[in-house]
Amino acid sequence: MINAYPLFIEGVQVIIVLLGAPLMVGWVRALKCWFQGRASAGLFQPYRDLSKLLIKDVVLAENASWIFRFAPYAVFGSTLMAGAIIPIISVDLPLAATADIIALVALFTIARVFTALAGMDIGTAFGGMGSSREMMVASLAEPAMLMSVFTVSLVSHSTSLSHMAHTIIEGSLMLRPSLAFALLAFILIAIAETGRIPVDNPATHLELTMIHEAMVLEYSGRHLALIEWAGMMKLLLFTALGISLFFPWGIAGADKAAMMPVALASLVIKVALAGLFIVLIETRLAKMRIFRVTEFLGSAFLLATLGMLSYFILE
Amino acid sequence: MIFQPLGLAFLSIFLFLFTAAITPLLKGRPHALVKVSFSLAALSSFIALLGGFLAVNNGASDAMVLPIGLPDLPFYLRLDPLSGFFVTVIALLGLFVSVYSIGYVKGFIGQRSIAPLVVFYCLFMAGMLMVLLSDDAYSFMVSWELMAASSYFLVVFEDEHASNRRAAFIYLLIAHVGAVLILLSFGVMAGFASGVEVFSGYTFSAMRSSAITPAWASIAFLLAFFGFAAKAGVIPLHVWLPEAHPAAPSNVSALMSGVMLKTAIYGIIRVSFDLLHVSAWWWGGLVLVLGLVSAVMGILFALMQVDLKRLLAYSSVENIGIILVCLGLSMIFASFNMGVLSALALVAGLYHVLNHAMFKGLLFMGAGAVLHATHERNMERMGGLIHRMKWTAPLFLVGCLSISALPPFNGFISEWLIFQTFLLSPLLPSPILNLLIPLGAAVLALTAALAARCFVKVYGVVFLGHWRGGHQHSGAHAHDAGLSMRIGMLAAALSCLALGVLPSFVISWLDIIPQTLVGGTIGQSAHAFGWLWLTPVAAERASYSAPIVFLGISVVIAVVYIIFHARKTSIRRVPIWDCGFEKLTSRMQYNSTSFAMPLRRIFGFLFGIKETSRAVGSQTVSPMFRDRYIYHLKMRDRFWYGLYKPISDASFWFARRVGRLQHGRIQIDLLYSFLTLIVLLVFS
Incomplete structure (x- = not known):
């Protein structure tokens, strides 16, 4: 009989990703309201939004093709697949070895490409605008992302996520300048990739400022629910990715069932802190002009490169 | 003998030449000619495919001497695993394209005589196969010229346009500058092998064992590299490529972009690894840098194009760049005697050779189907073809996803292997290289992201949205490709998927090549954990399981689809929401130029861009409310x-x-x- 424990952990993780993502978004929204002196709709509002969207009928544009109807499933599928791979509560996931960090980035790219294609399918100016901008941000973020990730993998001699997390947990607690630079770069990229202020504003429907919302403007009903849900998962997954790359302490090691409560508790605390961090940024900063994003991501790239250079020079 | 790999390849060349020879007999009956000749071409490709596959599989090399040509200068032929691999690539795409051509070439019947197309198509295929089989400088150059000359006639096939004639002329010119350099390089090597006046030095086996001094080896390498680079379209020797490839009929463009460029890659590998045994690391450095420049500039140029086939041609420049990056890394590792890493880089490069042949062939065939249906090459006048071309649209999408390096398709596998190679470069014993090579990885990541953007643009503008009205008539009546064209494209699309999902089989198949060339293999470690897993160096270093990723995504999609469709919710079709403004026209969509605008702004300094816009209409009205705007954009290739x-x-x-x-x-x-x-x- 095969050992059921890793499979159980995998199942728990998928459920956490599916159900925890709306909670994290609810937490961020509630905290933001509190910071800005507004009354919040509560932690659980994203669940109510999703369930309402899932019940509603779908309204499709006359000329929507099969791409438009397939895209939400592809986006959801690839994002959930990524969620099954990142070591969130344990480094001993059976699926962790199926894809390393490079393949993980590619899984997010699948979601992005299908969203961008769907944006162009209806043939409105908004959709094309969103697709063009999203792909611009992505094409600048991806090199920076890989440089940042490469720096971490230089330290751990691996691109396998669970192995990278493992190396940092096992290693001595020392301040590595290369990791500090890589972390800074990663934060900038994560902001751009998940479409948060100052790169994109998830709450806007103003033509001049939309990126992600412009692409999915024509969606409704369960299609919209899937896309929104995938977006929420992406926020949680980027947070989890940052945690497992830079702050993996607390993630359970191999076959240690006793560690699980600690792992869950540390996950909740870290995600809550990350949410607080996002809210602090979003409250303090205004959204920047679209062509300033170049400089923003350019500096992320430079930081990541500095991290790599400092690894070779200092370590 | 005939069932030996070399015998099969030889039989296939013979059959191609035979097909070319019988063409005049059928000149009066074009329909029969198309069916017979391209069926025969498909058959010969299949025979060559068998030969090539077996040559790599057996791992041995066959040789024979053909007593033709000048006295004392017979043709030496040899099929070893390296040439066998390239024979496989050429024959595989040749098979698909030949099937596709049965339907595609029919479109020319009644417009012009198709006999030249058939004859030169067969000579072109035979020439490419002969290049790979040649084992001496003399037969290599003869085959090389046969390939160049027959492709010249294919480029100039639609010769009523002055631009096609000009493209073909530039192509021939640069091809010959390249050929002269290659000839000089062979001369240098043969001179060291036997002295210039004895013919025996012209065989590759003599060159392989000659005691060439390092300085002259470098000179021979540089001559050969730039000679082959001119054929491969490496920047800055690329200017002919975006002119010539779009000018040819689409089935020929598929072959030129998909496999003809690969003969130049074969030449670079043959000369630098096999004949000259890479001796200095800067050879690899040069190849790496030129590869990176070609990759990033090629895709930026591609993004700016509005002509579908030109865009695909520029994207070939990018992919050749990626292959050169692998070869460069492999040379660097080989010069430091790091056999396993060199093998990894070489396998990544060869894998990309195979992948690029498949997806670029598929995309050019798709472009041919679009051209066939709409009589339009300008993307600014296309759109919404997904509703008319029920087969071509999904197949073209497979090509776009593969070339954008998205799992589970094949482009991702080679991309992933290249990144793994880059990450292992810190093992090199040279601090400067350690610092600089990872920056190459960043450039490559930029290229990959730009490629995804480029092909989202292509697919979005050509197949999605509304018809932008070029030939208004053909937009409404655009028809899908015929049966044989569909079969050709479907086969190429399935190969893209198969190569992406089952990489371990391919890697263990071609593992013999690095073993013979650089003395290292990755086969042992690459599938130490069975065919499901790809672990190029060690499992804790990196692993990827393409079948599980493919299965995982498919299962999630299927489950979610079933769950959300079990409950009956209706789908209502309504007109597009137009913000209450009732005059939404198809010209308000984003088009190719506007989609690329952010990048023109970011990377514009690399091009010569002239952009003007002015309002036309009554001068008394404010410029905001004029009748018409005229926008003019001129992009120049600065290299030209x-x-x-x-x-x-x-x-x-x-x-x-x-x-x-x-x-x-x-x-x-x-x-x-x-x-x-x-x-x-x-x-x-």
Whole structure:
């Protein structure tokens, strides 16, 4: 009989990703309201939004093709697949070895490409605008992302996520300048990739400022629910990715069932802190002009490169 | 004998030449000609495919001597795993394209004589296969010229357009500059093998074992590399490529972009790894840098194009760049005697050779189907074809996803292997290389992201949205590709998927090549954990399981689809929401130019861009409310004006000066001969 424990952990993780993502978004929204002196709709509002969207009928544009109807499933599928791979509560996931960090980035790219294609399918100016901008941000973020990730993998001699997390947990607690630079770069990229202020504003429907919302403007009903849900998962997954790359302490090691409560508790605390961090940024900063994003991501790239250079020079 | 790999390849070449020879007999019956000749071409490709596959599989090399050609200069033929691999690539795409051509070439019947197309198509295929089989400089150059000349006639096939004739001329010119360099390189190597006056030095086996000095080896390498680079379209020797590839009929473009460029890659590998045994690391450095430049510039140029086939041609420049990056890394590792890493880089490069042949062939075939249906190459006048072309649209999408390096398709596998190679470069014993090589990885990541953007643009503009109205008539009546065209494209799309999902089989199949060339193999470690897992170096270093990723995503999609469709919710179709403004037209969509606008702004300094816009209409109204706006965008390839134009101007200037010697009078010409003779007698 095969050992059921890793499979159980995998199942728990998928459920956490599916159900925890709306909670994290609810937490961020509630905290933001509190910071800005507004009354919040509560932690659980994203669940109510999703369930309402899932019940509603779908309204499709006359000329929507099969791409438009397939895209939400592809986006959801690839994002959930990524969620099954990142070591969130344990480094001993059976699926962790199926894809390393490079393949993980590619899984997010699948979601992005299908969203961008769907944006162009209806043939409105908004959709094309969103697709063009999203792909611009992505094409600048991806090199920076890989440089940042490469720096971490230089330290751990691996691109396998669970192995990278493992190396940092096992290693001595020392301040590595290369990791500090890589972390800074990663934060900038994560902001751009998940479409948060100052790169994109998830709450806007103003033509001049939309990126992600412009692409999915024509969606409704369960299609919209899937896309929104995938977006929420992406926020949680980027947070989890940052945690497992830079702050993996607390993630359970191999076959240690006793560690699980600690792992869950540390996950909740870290995600809550990350949410607080996002809210602090979003409250303090205004959204920047679209062509300033170049400089923003350019500096992320430079930081990541500095991290790599400092690894070779200092370590 | 005939069922040996070499015998099969030889039989296939013979069958191609036979097909070319019987074409005149069927000249009067074009429909029969198309069916018979392209079926025969498909059959010969299949035979060559068997030969190539077996050659790699057996891992042995066959040789034979053909007593044709000049006295004392027979043709030496040899099929080893390296040439067997390239034979496989060429034959596989040749098979798909030949099937596709049965339907595609039918479109030309009634417009022009198709016999030249058939003849030169077969000669072109035979020429490419012969290049791979040649085992001496002499037969190599003969085959190389056969390939170049027959492809020239294919480029110039639709010769009523002046632009096609010009494209073909530039192509022939640069191909010959390249051929001269290759010839000189062979001369240098043969000189060291046997002395220039003995013919035996012209065989590859003599060159392989010759004791060439390092300095001359570098000279021979540089000559051969730039010679082959001219054929491969490496920047800055690329200017012919975006002119010539779109000018040819689409089935030929597929072959030219998909496999003809690969013969140049074969040449680089053959000369630098096999004949010269990479000796200095800077060879690899040069190849790596030029590869990176080609990759990033190629995709940026591609993004700016509005002509579908030109865009695909520029994207070939990018992919050749990626392959060169792998070869460069492999040379660097080989020069430090790191066999396993060199093998990893080489396998990544060869895998990309195979992948690029498949997806670029598929995309060019798709572009041909679009061209066939709409009579339009300009993307600004396309759109919404997904509703009309039920087969071509999904198949083209597979090509776009593969070339954008998205799992589970094949482009991702080679991309992933390249990144793994880059990440292992810190093992090199040279600090400077350690610092610089990872930056190459960043450039490559930029290229990959830009490629995804480029092909989202292509698919979005050509197949999605509304018809933008080029030929209004054909937009409404655009028809899907015929049966044989569908089969050709479907086969290529399925290969893209198969190569992406089952990489371990391919890697263990071609593992013999690095073993013979650089003395390292990755086969042992690559599937130490069975065929499900790809672990190029070690499991804790990196692993990827393409089948599980493919299965995982498919299962999630299927489950979610079933769950959300079990409950009956209706789908209502409504007109597009137009913000209450009732005049939404298809011209308000984002098009190719506007989609690329952010990048024009970011990377514009690399191009010569001239952008003007003005409002037309009554001067009394504010410019905001004029009737019409005229927008004009001009993009220049700076290499053309910075590098080629001065050279061509200078040669014309020089030719005019020399031309003054000619007066057209026989007496003066005789006087010149007389003077030349005297000068020669005095100085000899």
